[in-house]
Amino acid sequence: MTAAGGPAMPSLGTVRRLQALAVVGWPTARLSRETGLSPGRLDRLLAAAVAVVSASEARAVAAAFTRLGGASPGLCGVSHIAARAARNRAGTAGWAPPAAWDDDTIDDPAAIPQWTGHCGTTRGADIHDRDGLPRCPPCQAALDRHRPQQRHHARRA
């Protein structure tokens, strides 16, 4: 069985690109127009509820990511309310922005989003704290590994 639009591939990079576009404020309705994917399909991808995508879906989303990742939704006709709703959804879910990803690694399952430039290390955790950014899971894990005494202290307090 062959999916329409070419052979299937893992959805991970496509999901990361769509989530990052939501962080910028691109709503599903507009992403549907930009990619040709249905809003329902995009919602399932955003929720990471789809394991595989067709090659043409991946290409369409990658092209939209390149085009829109650094653009302003407000300057491209997206209403303030729609952009804010997209950003709120992304913020609640903890999705990573385009700048946290590298084109060379966004499709790599082992890659983690770089919120700080040092994510996955205690230095990254320090930068999260300094900038008031919630710690990402890899930074929290690094902290837990390297500073067990603080955890004990926190438990006693």
Ligand SMILES: [Zn+2]
């Ligand atoms: Zn981090």
